[in-house]
Amino acid sequence: MSIQQHISLKSHTTFGIEAYTSFWTEAVSEHDFNAALEFRQKHSLDLMILGGGSNILLTQDYAGLIIQNKLRGIQSETFSSKEVLVEVSAGENWHAFVQHCIANDWGGLENLSLIPGSVGASPMQNIGAYGCEIKDTFYSLRAMDIQDGSIHEFNAQQCKFGYRESIFKHEAKGRYIILSAKFKLSSKDHQIKTSYGAISQELEKMGIHNPSIRDVSNAVIAIRKSKLPDPAVIGNAGSFFKNPVVENSIVEKIRSTNPHVVSYPAGENHSKLAAGWLIEAAGWKGFRRGDAGVHALQALVLVNYGNATGKEIWQLSQDVVDDVAIKFGVELEREVNIV
Numbered sequence: 001m002s003i004q005q006h007i008s009l010k011s012h013t014t015f016g017i018e019a020y021t022s023f024w025t026e027a028v029s030e031h032d033f034n035a036a037l038e039f040r041q042k043h044s045l046d047l048m049i050l051g052g053g054s055n056i057l058l059t060q061d062y063a064g065l066i067i068q069n070k071l072r073g074i075q076s077e078t079f080s081s082k083e084v085l086v087e088v089s090a091g092e093n094w095h096a097f098v099q100h101c102i103a104n105d106w107g108g109l110e111n112l113s114l115i116p117g118s119v120g121a122s123p124m125q126n127i128g129a130y131g132c133e134i135k136d137t138f139y140s141l142r143a144m145d146i147q148d149g150s151i152h153e154f155n156a157q158q159c160k161f162g163y164r165e166s167i168f169k170h171e172a173k174g175r176y177i178i179l180s181a182k183f184k185l186s187s188k189d190h191q192i193k194t195s196y197g198a199i200s201q202e203l204e205k206m207g208i209h210n211p212s213i214r215d216v217s218n219a220v221i222a223i224r225k226s227k228l229p230d231p232a233v234i235g236n237a238g239s240f241f242k243n244p245v246v247e248n249s250i251v252e253k254i255r256s257t258n259p260h261v262v263s264y265p266a267g268e269n270h271s272k273l274a275a276g277w278l279i280e281a282a283g284w285k286g287f288r289r290g291d292a293g294v295h296a297l298q299a300l301v302l303v304n305y306g307n308a309t310g311k312e313i314w315q316l317s318q319d320v321v322d323d324v325a326i327k328f329g330v331e332l333e334r335e336v337n338i339v
């Protein structure tokens with residue numbers, strides 16, 4: 001393990017924002033993490049673990065140590081006659097892992113195809129898409145306590161998963177390095193989920209009536225490619241805001257003047273509003289200020305057209321939050337981690 005100083009982070013986050021970290025290292029083994037923690041302790045440094053940088057907005061230089069997680073490896077064991085337990089190291093690429101599962105005919109993660117980033121970050125916000133979240137198949141994870149290097153196991157309940165939420169964004173924030181995660185996947189009789197979004201229409205378009213997990217993955221990939229901006233072409237971190245859950249009375253108030261408001265039931269007396277709809281209805285879709293913008297096709301995604309600073313993107317997000325609050329009485333919450 002070698003520690004480098006004053007490293008540019010521009011290519012290390014999908015927003016492509018220029019910012020520097022004081023110290024940088026890459027960990028390919030648990031031993032590397034231990035050594036990096038020792039260095040951090042000796043120099044009393046702040047610490048950040050980085051995966052693929054696809055859910056981070058850097059608003060300033062980082063005056064601490066960043067460890068990029070590069071732990072690799074996938075192992076499986078039979079769980080039952082119909083299920084397999086798959087343990088995957090945190091530095092594996094999420095989408096490559098999903099494809100590995102499909103190639104082995106392990107079902108359960110196919111709806112989560114093409115989500116960028118690392119496996120280690122997936123429990124942080126209980127990643128989800130197209131009617132699935134990792135909590136549906138998650139079994140447990142191993143994590144290192146940054147205070148003393150001790151290893152702990154968390155089951156799904158202990159992770160306190162919610163909508164884009166987990167214990168690692170709240171009471172355990174900044175405390176653990178996620179080393180690996182285990183998923184319980186089907187090895188036969190797969191539960192195919194095609195009811196969400198445009199999956200069934202996409203399958204129909206592909207001429208498929210009895211879809212396999214591979215077909216569902218291909219449909220999800222096709223939909224995502226047509227809808228979401230590719231960070232390799234234009235800097236972004238996917239959905240910038242969470243879909244707000246509000247009381248039904250608020251939805252009804254909005255509906256009285258906006259009959260087309262998009263909402264879904266979300267528990268007793270509550271609904272989930274589509275944040276993208278609110279932002280678009282407030283008039284922000286396609287807005288651009290300098291190199292910071294709201295994507296022209298997907299209002300939920302803020303973009304860096306080239307040389308936006310993190311502060312400019314953050315200010316734009318704040319202007320959107322304030323305006324949506326004034327126009328609809330709804331407080332948007334950021335999904336992206338602000339550093």
Ligand SMILES: Cc1cc2nc3c(=O)[nH]c(=O)nc-3n(C[C@H](O)[C@H](O)[C@H](O)COP(=O)(O)OP(=O)(O)OC[C@H]3O[C@@H](n4cnc5c(N)ncnc54)[C@H](O)[C@@H]3O)c2cc1C
Nearest residue numbers: 051052053054055116117118120121127128129178237238
């Ligand atoms: C185009 C695009 C589409 C997206 N679509 C979706 C989507 O459909 N659904 C969805 O849920 N998300 C989506 N995202 C967001 C993002 O892909 C996920 O949040 C992903 O899990 C982030 O992984 P990462 O490795 O890039 O995390 P990073 O951005 O590197 O890190 C995110 C956070 O997790 C922490 N972290 C990372 N790894 C570890 C670790 N091993 N241990 C402890 N802490 C860690 C970091 O410190 C940071 O706070 C999208 C992003 C983009 C750019």
